[in-house]
Amino acid sequence: MGIQLSLLDQSLIHDQATAVEAFQQTLELAQHAEALGYRRFWVSEHHDSDGVVGSSPEVLIAYLLAKTERIRIGSGGVMLQHYSPYKVAENFNVLAALAPGRVDLGIGRAPGGLPRSTKALQQDTVGTSMPLADKLVLLDRYIHNTLDAEHELYGIKAVPVPEVPAHLFLLGGGGASTELAGSLGIPYVFAQFINGDESLIQQAFASYRQHFKSVNDSKPQAVLAVSVILTDSDDEAQSLAAEIKNVKVHLESGRTLTVITVEQAEEFGKQSNEKYTVEVKEASVIHGSKNKVRAKLLELQKAYQLDEIIITVAMKEFNQRLRAIVLLQEAFSELTV
Structure with missing residues (x-):
């Protein structure tokens, strides 16, 4: 069973760096990821943060799509609890029409910020917002233009209606998210870098597969998101990991x-x-030289029967992150030599 590798970047900003520099680094990582053969490149959503400038993944995705040619670009993830499913569908239908077959829509369950930013985001909807599960179901219907005839808004479309809709994913850490992803027939991403409990991960993927209902011949896609520190030596990686x-x-x-x-x-x-x-x-961080990290990722693939692993490089310096994705690509290329 082969394994697909993808990247998640959070557009980090440190010390005296600017937002311009942080976004430029995200772009460079995306372009290098494409050249190196990674499957997809995702960006995150954080609000009111001193360390992360990626607050609007839709806007950043549009820019990255325009600056790349083949790699899939997406969100990891849009925090749907704050937004109208209809508007999110419109945003990603526009992206899918601009770059057919290259757009992913990962939905996150966390708030993406502290309570005050959540209040600001939901200021006009407090007390009226529907549960996240219902929002996700509705978003799926809007994206695929399959709104139920019984729905009060039946007949409206999230324009444009692209030939190839954005590929919907649900990000989570177990619980009801596994059943929801399974019932919708969409890929499920477990955030191991947030919760590394092995028994919980096993249970989550087992639940996802148990509840999976195929839609248009879809098959379960089990994806694990992991945090990685990858350097030329195990000692250097160990030293960096100890700080996290x-x-x-x-x-x-x-x-x-x-x-x-x-x-x-x-x-x-x-x-x-x-x-x-x-x-x-x-922190649950996979760290080491390329041989050690490769061995651990292959171990995880086997243990959880993964279709894909999404890597977030837990290193502050841009050159370190760039070096890490090169080393990771080399590590898996060597398996085919």
Whole structure:
């Protein structure tokens, strides 16, 4: 069973860098990913962040599509809870018409920011928004122009109606997301870099396959998103990995969210107006030289019967991230030599 490799970039910004530089680096990574033969290149959605400038994936995707030729470009993911499914469908139908067969629409379940940014995004819809699962079903209908005749909005179209719609994915960490992705017959992406619990990952993919209903001959596509540090030596990679922590904020209401820093966790807790605790653990980061990382990725593929692995390179410096995707491509190319 072959494995497809793809990339997720978060448009990081550090120190004295500017947004212009961060987006230029994202573009360069996408162009190198295309030249190296990666399957797809995704960008993320974060709001009110000092460290990530990618707040509008639709806009960035359009730019990347115009600057590349073959690689699939998409979102990892659009935070649908904030938006109208109809408008998201329109946005991605435009993209799919501009670049037929190259557009992915990954939907995320997290808020993509702290409570105040969520409030700002949902300011006109508070109290009226439908559940995320219902939004995803409706989005799927709009994208494929299959709105049920019984629906109150039957007859409208998300214009344009492209010949090849965006490819819909659901990102999640287990739970109801597996059943939802399965019931819609769409690929499911488990974020291992957020939750590395092996038993939970196994259960998630088993649930996804169990609930999968084929649509237009679709087949289950199990995708794992992992965080990787890849360098020329195991020691260097180990040193870089030791600096990365997994920070979670646990709210009294029962919600748990993963953030980047302890400071963000504290701020999230304060903005939530709930009692909270902060948990800091070693991050789930695959690290090492190319042989070690390749072995681990192949191990994950076998363990979870993966169709694809999406890599996010957990390294601050742009040259390090670029070097890592080259080394990863070399590692898997050597298997076919």
